[in-house]
Amino acid sequence: MLSRDDVASESDASWWRQAAVYQIYPRSFADADGDGLGDLAGIRSRIGYLSALHLDAVWLSPFYPSALADGGYDVDDYRDVDPRLGILADFDALVDDLHAAGIRMIVDIVPNHTSNRHEWFREALASPRGSAARARYIFRDGRGPDGAEPPADWTSAFGGPAWEPVGDGQWYLHYFAVEQPDLNWDNREVRDDFLRTLRFWSDRGVDGFRIDVAHGLAKKLDEHLPSQADLDALPKGDGGHPLWDRDEVHDIYAEWRTVFDSYSPPRTAVAEAWVQSHRVPRYASPEGLGQAFNFDLLEADFDADAFRRVVEDNLALAAQSGSSTTWVLSNHDVVRHATRYGLPEPANPKEKHGYAWLMSGGVSPVLNRERGLRRARAASLFVLALPGSAYLYQGEELGLQEVADIPAESRQDPAFFRNPGVEVGRDGCRVPLPWTTDRPSFGFGTAPPHLPQPDWFASVAVSVQEHDPDSTLSLYRKALELRHRLQTAEQLEWLDSAPDVVRFRRPNGWEVAMNFGAEPAELPAGTVLLASSPLAGRQLPAETTVWMQPS
Structure with a gap:
């Protein structure tokens, strides 16, 4: 881990290339003032927990003043803190505390739209x-x-x-909620104001930025607008779509890069850009944002060929841009991967994984929680061994499943209200974390939380897992600590393996094997460093990943 002096004086501008980054959804992490809503002081109270995870950085989802029409992504003021979460002095103290623990700070920037209260x-x-x-x-x-x-x-x-x-x-x-009017990025005043925002937070010690809807800023709306059917029929991979992934969006990011590079070390950025793969490298280029999210594993089936193909494709894309790739299995917008992996594949391949289960309130199809967790642990250990940055979502280190049975009167996601009977929204992955086994909020705070927690949270609370060497929390802590010691050049070598096994070697000899199959496979020779499930003899169990050091 980096020391405080390392963070303050770090001259190596490439710290982010293979970083372990932990996403905090601040309103659901920890509540210090007892109002049922997580806050900055709550995060500060858990610095020891974050430090024990051996993280390189945290990514803080929006903490700005907001009516919470869209979970904080409706921003009233880009250069302040929501008073329910604290004040600017609390933010400064949080940055100082994180830096003292050797952890950097990345904040969310929401440039496509403001709130309607801005x-x-x-x-x-x-x-x-x-x-x-x-x-x-x-x-x-x-x-x-x-x-x-x-x-x-x-x-x-x-x-x-x-x-x-x-x-x-x-x-x-308003491409998103009615409370989120889209900005006009052809307007020089808009561009200049966001440059001020980037400097404002960089001057306060922020180390990097996650850019929301990075592919949506530049728009070209002619006098005669196309219909929705016409929009849907237009190609999205040639830079000419009126709303998405236009070539001129990169002129905006070139200006941002000038701001980032004016700091020492340069500030980093990662694009949330849902674009065709051949369009990703420009967002991740050194002249642009520098890195872009890769969501392919998040959407991939639990399958050996699918995982290997995703890894090969995205390492190749990273090489094109000169960046490193990113690996994501869960975040604040999708069903948690411990649940996705415990559900059967949807009959309709175009259907989002877990959609039918969510719509049923978690009743149908039947969720195999044990299998979902076993697969999630294996996938997480696989991802943490890959070259590139790993982005983790709060609670995945506890093996949290999605909460499906949230009452209608407690839901908050605008998708639920604007699509009744069609969407239930993303609240199920945003339920406040369980820290202890105690009600009313499992240690989240002293008041009932802003989203209801299920009774089964007691069995996966931090206090239950932190002293159990076989818990998912212990697995993440061991894996992230080992990763820091083993991580080396951004390369891997594929090794021969059985059909359902994916196996690779990193440059220092560290080997990884993941068995996607339903039957045990032969365990590679060498010393076992870590395994996602208990091993028996010289066999690699089904749906298990192992880290090895060859003899």
Whole structure:
């Protein structure tokens, strides 16, 4: 682990290339003031826990002032802290504490849209058509003689129309929730303000940024807008789509890179860019954001050929960009991987994994929790051995499953409210963490939490797992500590193996084998360093990963 002096004076600008980064969803991590909502002081109270995980960095999901229309991704003020979570001094203290523990800080930046409570948007609503205030956003005249029809029939990502009327014949675009008006990135004032935001947090010691919807900022909306059907039919891999992954978005990030590189060491960034694979390297280039998320393993079947293909493809993409790749199995937007791996594959390959189970309230199809956890432990150990950065989501180190049976009156995700009967949203992976076995909140705080926790949380609480050498928490701690000692050049060599086994070697001789099959396989020769499931003799059990040091 790095010392405080290492973090403060680090001259090696490549620390992020093989970092272990832990995502904190701050409102669900730890509640220090007893209001049922996690806060910055709560995170500070758990620095020892984070340090024991042997992390390189934490990524803090939005902590800005927000009405929480979309879990904090509706930002009122990009340069302040939500008063329910603390004040700027609390943020500064958190950065200092993390740095003292050798852990860097990455924060979420949400540049595609503000909240509808942002001072700019309030000014836009109070200003006339054609005003400078409205030019910061995407306003259009409605159709029809009185502008009563939307400019286009577009559907938002959370369901319902993507255009909202403001009462004077004009409408604004909100690709996400109605409370999230899209910014106009052709506007110089918008670009300059975000440069100020990046400097504001960098000056406060932030080491890097995660860029939300990084592929959506640049838009080209002609006078005659296409229909939703026309939009859906347009290709998204040539840089010319009106809304997504336009070539000129990289002009924005070139300016950001100038800001990042003005610091020593340079600030890092990682793009959330849902784009075709051949479009990823430009986001991850040294002239751009520097790194981009790879979600392919998150979406891959639990299958040897699928995992190997994903690894090969993404290492090749990283080589094209000069960056390192990233590995993700869970985050705040998807069903936790311990649950996905315990469910049968959906009959419709286009259906999101776990969708039917969520819609049933966790009843159907039947979840095999034991198998899901066994596979999740194996996949996590596999990912942590790969070259590149590993992004972990809070609670996965406890083997947490998704919470499906949240009452309708307790749900918060806008997808649930805008798509009744079609979506239940992402609340199930955002339930506050269990720290102890005690009610009312399993040690999260002293009050009932903002999302209800199931009774079974008591069996997976930190206090239950931290002294159990076979627990998932112990597995993560051992793996992350070993990873720091074993991690070396960003290379791997594939080794011959049985059909259901994926096996590779890292440059220092560290070998990894993962058995995806339902039957045991032969254990490679050498000394076992770590295994995701108990070993019996010289066999590699089904759905198990092992780390080896050859004799």
